[in-house]
Amino acid sequence: MDGLPFFEYVSLFRDDLIFATQKHLLVSLYTLLIATVVGIALGLLVYRRASLSTLSIGALAIGFTIPSIALFGLLVPLLGTGLAVGFPVLTMYGLLPILRNTIVGLNSVDKATLDAARGIGMGRLRMLWQIELPLAWPVILTGVRVGAQLIVGIVVIGAYVGVPGLGELLFDALQNLGAVNKLNQALAGTILVTLIALLLDAAFVLVRRYTTPRGIRV
Amino acid sequence: MSDPAPTSSTTTTGGSADNSGGSEAGGVPIILQGVTKKYPGTDAAAVDNIDLEIGAGEIVMLVGPSGCGKTTTMRMVNRLIEPTSGTISIDGEDVLSLNDVKLRRTIGYVIQQIGLFPHLTIEQNVAMVPKLLGWDKSRISTRVEEMLAVVGLDPHEFAHRFPRQLSGGQQQRVGVARALAADPPIMLMDEPFGAVDPITRTRLQDEFLNLQQKLRKTIVFVTHDFDEAVKMGDKIAVLDKGSRVAQFAAPEEILTSPADDFVAGFVGQGATLKRLQLERLDSLDLHQSSRSTHDGVTPLPVRSTLHDVLDAMIADGRDELPVEKDGQLIGTVTLEDLLDRVRALREEADGKLSRRGDETGGVA
Ligand SMILES: Nc1ncnc2c1ncn2[C@@H]1O[C@H](COP(=O)(O)OP(=O)(O)OP(=O)(O)O)[C@@H](O)[C@H]1O
Ligand SMILES: [Mg+2]
Numbered sequence: 001m002d003g004l005p006f007f008e009y010v011s012l013f014r015d016d017l018i019f020a021t022q023k024h025l026l027v028s029l030y031t032l033l034i035a036t037v038v039g040i041a042l043g044l045l046v047y048r049r050a051s052l053s054t055l056s057i058g059a060l061a062i063g064f065t066i067p068s069i070a071l072f073g074l075l076v077p078l079l080g081t082g083l084a085v086g087f088p089v090l091t092m093y094g095l096l097p098i099l100r101n102t103i104v105g106l107n108s109v110d111k112a113t114l115d116a117a118r119g120i121g122m123g124r125l126r127m128l129w130q131i132e133l134p135l136a137w138p139v140i141l142t143g144v145r146v147g148a149q150l151i152v153g154i155v156v157i158g159a160y161v162g163v164p165g166l167g168e169l170l171f172d173a174l175q176n177l178g179a180v181n182k183l184n185q186a187l188a189g190t191i192l193v194t195l196i197a198l199l200l201d202a203a204f205v206l207v208r209r210y211t212t213p214r215g216i217r218v
Numbered sequence: 219m220s221d222p223a224p225t226s227s228t229t230t231t232g233g234s235a236d237n238s239g240g241s242e243a244g245g246v247p248i249i250l251q252g253v254t255k256k257y258p259g260t261d262a263a264a265v266d267n268i269d270l271e272i273g274a275g276e277i278v279m280l281v282g283p284s285g286c287g288k289t290t291t292m293r294m295v296n297r298l299i300e301p302t303s304g305t306i307s308i309d310g311e312d313v314l315s316l317n318d319v320k321l322r323r324t325i326g327y328v329i330q331q332i333g334l335f336p337h338l339t340i341e342q343n344v345a346m347v348p349k350l351l352g353w354d355k356s357r358i359s360t361r362v363e364e365m366l367a368v369v370g371l372d373p374h375e376f377a378h379r380f381p382r383q384l385s386g387g388q389q390q391r392v393g394v395a396r397a398l399a400a401d402p403p404i405m406l407m408d409e410p411f412g413a414v415d416p417i418t419r420t421r422l423q424d425e426f427l428n429l430q431q432k433l434r435k436t437i438v439f440v441t442h443d444f445d446e447a448v449k450m451g452d453k454i455a456v457l458d459k460g461s462r463v464a465q466f467a468a469p470e471e472i473l474t475s476p477a478d479d480f481v482a483g484f485v486g487q488g489a490t491l492k493r494l495q496l497e498r499l500d501s502l503d504l505h506q507s508s509r510s511t512h513d514g515v516t517p518l519p520v521r522s523t524l525h526d527v528l529d530a531m532i533a534d535g536r537d538e539l540p541v542e543k544d545g546q547l548i549g550t551v552t553l554e555d556l557l558d559r560v561r562a563l564r565e566e567a568d569g570k571l572s573r574r575g576d577e578t579g580g581v582a
Contacts, residue, residue, distance in 0.1 A: 110331075110333070110336075112329060112331030112332065113333050113334070113335060114333075115329060115331075116327065116329060116332070116335075116393075117333075118298060118322070119296065119298055119322060119329070119333075119406075120322060120323065120327055120346060120347050120350075120397070121319050121320065121323030121324075121347060121350055126350075131335060134337050135336065135337055213337035214337075214380065215335075215336050215338060215339065215380035215381065215382065216336050
């Protein structure tokens, strides 16, 4: 048989595993941050016009169907490998659910509430900040959460074109599956990706809890 | 009992003279002149060249069939809708010359769907306009408590609740409190009591009328319930398609002499009974009664409407009932008195109608 027992493997390669996990988490968080800012900003530009909203949501739905591996492959010749192609592609995928949910969330705010807000003398910006965004927030946040899951998964695939993270370990393990400790490496990588995803999800549950206005908490 | 001509636009303190109570009007006059609204992509104007003068401190009811333009007319006053042509002035100032957002802070606004902010507490909802106006914190919190009490909600119980934790009627009260919070001279109310059950609606109406006695705001009140219009209005504007003013007069006048078939149709059956709702016992000469008790019959308060009196007579199977004021018997009223009163009202109305040679509606 090849290699060490799993736990011995983990303690021996501890530093490598932690480093790969850190890279994975950081790449995910940075792209998620950019995707969130850009997604919400685009949503704010678009949501007031019904036709633009419909168009965007349709376009986003198509975006979801493009396999990430294909997009990486297409863009490497243009942008190069590693983070150069990783950042734009990851941001793009993270953007899809965030933009969609921003548009949907802002448009689903009760019309009577908005009518009353305007009718008592709230200006555009104040209405957006004090009424529309807080009411749409749970929906927007759900978009960010889905975006986070999407990104964490696609970072793995990105290793194929040199995006740093746990994907590097996994690809290496799969390519050399017969070699010493490679099964352990694949297993450790998989577990760590899952842990990151679960951790982020738990974080969102907390964020959601503490940022949803009390009056609309279910 | 007919109204004097609409009060002139220059008055600031007088208000309409026909209002009971006599306190000064807190409101200001609103004048619409040749106001038209044509929505893009539609053939007919939603509001077609309407003229309307609303005196300071008056409640003017806009009634008319669905889609006739009541809401559109009302929303042009606070510029939620911009008129296509015509002018609207408030207290002599053309509203189009004012900043629309600031204008709305000086006009109370209540809608049928209430539109409370679901993520804000009742306190924060009511505080919104004072906050927009930059009042300081302590003044706002005093005001919020006061307003909640005014609309019959205990501040300690309700201030920190959220809208979804209130019943429909309670939410409606908060809606009124929010509109009143900054003490605006004008209130625009679009079917404000439409979304509650009839009993709650009656309560809200009564309470609001009581409040208005003190506040004397200028109120534009949209409803499609003619009975509500009769009850609440100092004047009623009966509107037809395109906000054509079919008749603009006091409720008494519209009930006794509707201007045309359209108005008559809107008044509907039972105009005489409705008319009796507007007359109170204290407008009749009571008979002095020799007896001091009326074996088991509850005396009617002198503030009762003639409608209530008739109802009590039918219910008790009597044609004479005692009347009390502050717990003291002050006389009796008879069925004959009511019939005389109705006859007098009819003659009054016939006098007006004979000029037009019209015939009165089919009300016996
Ligand atoms: N935004 C709009 N665009 C186009 N037409 C409109 C718009 N709003 C209202 N209308 C039309 O204008 C007319 C008047 O509408 P309005 O809402 O003022 O009626 P209303 O008297 O308030 O009716 P209801 O009693 O049903 O509330 C209607 O025929 C309506 O279809
Ligand atoms: Mg309406």
